[in-house]
Structures are given as structure tokens and as C-alpha cells.
Amino acid sequence: MSAHExxxxxxxxxxxxxxxxxxxxxxQPARIWDTAPIDAAxxxxxxxxxxxxxxxxxxxxxxxxLTLTVVSRxxxxxxxxxxxxxxxxxxxxxxxxxxxxxxxNLRVTFADVFPGADAARTFAxxxxxxxxxxx
Numbered sequence: 001m002s003a004h005e006x007x008x009x010x011x012x013x014x015x016x017x018x019x020x021x022x023x024x025x026x027x028q029p030a031r032i033w034d035t036a037p038i039d040a041a042x043x044x045x046x047x048x049x050x051x052x053x054x055x056x057x058x059x060x061x062x063x064x065x066l067t068l069t070v071v072s073r074x075x076x077x078x079x080x081x082x083x084x085x086x087x088x089x090x091x092x093x094x095x096x097x098x099x100x101x102x103x104x105n106l107r108v109t110f111a112d113v114f115p116g117a118d119a120a121r122t123f124a125x126x127x128x129x130x131x132x133x134x135x
Contacts, residue, residue, distance in 0.1 A: 004062040004132045005052055007101035009034070012047070012066070012128075015096055021086040025079075036071070042121075043072040043083055060134045061104070070124035077113050080124035084111055087126060097135065105131040 016022050017030040022045075026032060031044035048067040055061035068087065072080040088108045096103045110127035 003099065004101050005050055005064065007099040008064055008066070008096070008103070008130055008132055009047060009050070011096035011098035011101075011103070012091075014098065015094065016045070016087065016090060019086070019090045022083075022090055025083045025086055040071075043070055043074070043079055045070055045083065045087065055131060062132050064130045064132060065109075066128045066130070068126040068128060070126075072122045072124070073120060074122065077115075077122055077124075080113050080122045084113065084124040084126060091128060096130075100135050101132050102135050103130050104133050105129070 013032060016032055023030050026043060026045060027041065031041055032047070033044065034047045036044055036046060046069045048069055051065040052062050055063050070080045070083040072083070074080070088111065092107050094103070094106055096106060107129055108126050109129045111124065113122065113124045115122050
């Protein structure tokens with residue numbers, strides 16, 4: 001089942017890094033990682049928790065839930081909300097494909113914006129649900 005998870009992450013990274021609105025906010029190349037480098041610039045987007053389970057359907061389907069986190073050092077929520085909006089617009093109902101796996105359904109199901117405990121950062125958490133199948 002791991003091929004689905006890796007393929008979705010690869011397709012998601014490629015899609016978001018190529019999106020002009022995302023690039024306008026996260027730079028070019030877009031600062032999107034699964035682990036931020038020590039000297040990471042802000043804002044950036046992290047691909048975090050990933051859950052998956054098989055779907056009893058033709059095509060070897062897998063339902064996946066990914067957590068994406070925007071990290072901003074802008075005082076207030078404006079920058080984090082702008083990145084959140086660009087990512088949501090880029091992903092909702094988009095068909096992604098990589099390594100013989102494609103999405104049959106993709107949408108943002110949850111978003112939360114909040115200040116960090118250190119008061120120096122603002123976070124926006126997005127939960128993305130995808131159903132993938134083998135091509």
C-alpha cells in the first residue's frame with residue numbers, strides 16, 4: 001500500500017510547487033517540505049501527518065488524509081491565511097497523478113489558523129482528504 005502514499009506526496013509536491021499563486025507566497029522554488037531545513041525561510045509549508053486505509057473498490061483504492069501546515073513569522077494571521085487560501089484553491093477537486101497512481105477525489109476538509117505559543121509564529125493547518133487508485 002505504500003506506493004499510494006509516496007505517489008500522492010510526490011504529485012502533491014509537484015502540483016503545489018508549480019502553482020503560480022503558491023509560488024507568489026512561498027517563493028520560487030516554493031518552500032514546501034516534509035521536514036524544514038534548519039535555516040528555513042518563512043513562510044513555508046510542511047507536509048506532516050499522513051493516514052491511509054484501503055477502500056474496498058475496483059482499482060486498489062486508498063483513502064488518505066494528509067496534514068499540511070503553513071508556518072509564518074508575519075505578525076497576525078494575514079500571511080498564513082493567504083497561503084492557506086492559495087493551497088486550498090490549488091488542491092480542491094484537482095486530479096493528481098504520479099508513479100501509476102491518481103486521485104479520484106481530492107479536497108481540503110478542515111482548516112485552522114492560530115498563533116504559536118512563542119507569539120513569533122502563526123500556523124495554518126489544513127487537512128486534505130484524497131482517494132487514490134492505480135492507473
